[in-house]
Amino acid sequence: MRYPTTIQNLIECFNHLPGIGEKTAERLALATLSFDEETLSVFAKSLKDVKTKVKRCTRCNNYAEEELCEICKDKGRDSKILCVVENPKNIMLFEKLETFHGYYHVIDGLISPLDGINPEDIHIPQLIDRIKKEKIEEVILALKPSVEGETTSLYISKLLSKTNVLVSKIAHGVPLGAEMDYVDSLTLELALENRKKLSESD
């Protein structure tokens, strides 16, 4: 015996989502039975719209429903500083801090020759063009601290080395609140290398 088609379809759709196994999918599908009609209709409509309405900002590649995303439409930001991130989700992380007031550029991937991903496959040429066109003065690279992330950061900084653009990279080190026992050796090595002077002379 299987559930009625509608429930069975819902289970399969939930099961398509990352990290949602069969049992969880069943639980979630059955939970929608007790949703109110309004939530269900918003849920259904949003799923229908997600492919058609959600586009990428033509300037920074962030998610947008219009030509420009909310951040690019905001004229009150510092147009001299650009933070380079891997994907639109990363923008949200920085926005939650409420301390960064420049603009962003999403490159949508990282250079990875092993996976056949070259600089042209991600938005690096577009990034360089934008930096020149918008006369950006500082570029902050906020990419993942992995081999691919480091390669991409190095590549971008090399491309910009002959310009007057100041290129920096977010700091890597021991995260706050971490148990020293559990910090991996590579992170510890980086933390040691990038140590900060605390003496008065500083």
Next chain:
Amino acid sequence: MRYPTTIQNLIECFNHLPGIGEKTAERLALATLSFDEETLSVFAKSLKDVKTKVKRCTRCNNYAEEELCEICKDKGRDSKILCVVENPKNIMLFEKLETFHGYYHVIDGLISPLDGINPEDIHIPQLIDRIKKEKIEEVILALKPSVEGETTSLYISKLLSKTNVLVSKIAHGVPLGAEMDYVDSLTLELALENRKKLSESD
């Protein structure tokens, strides 16, 4: 900065689901962006249909899209045996075993005087009527081994004590594969009480 409305709505809808926090909701909503159009349209349609198409079987209260559920429509089952379960999800558990071939009755809740749930609030009168009308010979109570479950089982068995219906309850004891150290004392007590003779005389 927030995500575009469509994504924001999706995050809120996923967040409505049980066990899905804000971060997971965000991850799931973004994952739908890479779904193919067909899956998205099935997903959206099923959510829209779930309130209107999914009803309860008029005979056993299982989920159904027609008057009777798939199990009640199946004439090849043993019409003398009825398994009483708390909710439609429990039916699936028994169906997966493929060893039970009787019919089911969903009572949709358990008696709980503290929560104000009386026998009339769940489908017990309907169950008793059905047992009489369909001339059921054996009733298997498969309710949760909690205070409420035991109360409900006791109540149903008392109602049927003056009839010729054989009433049984599924066995409670140590589950297979369990570490003895972790079995709670109430389960152990039940397991001891319901011990089975292994001697030849049996």
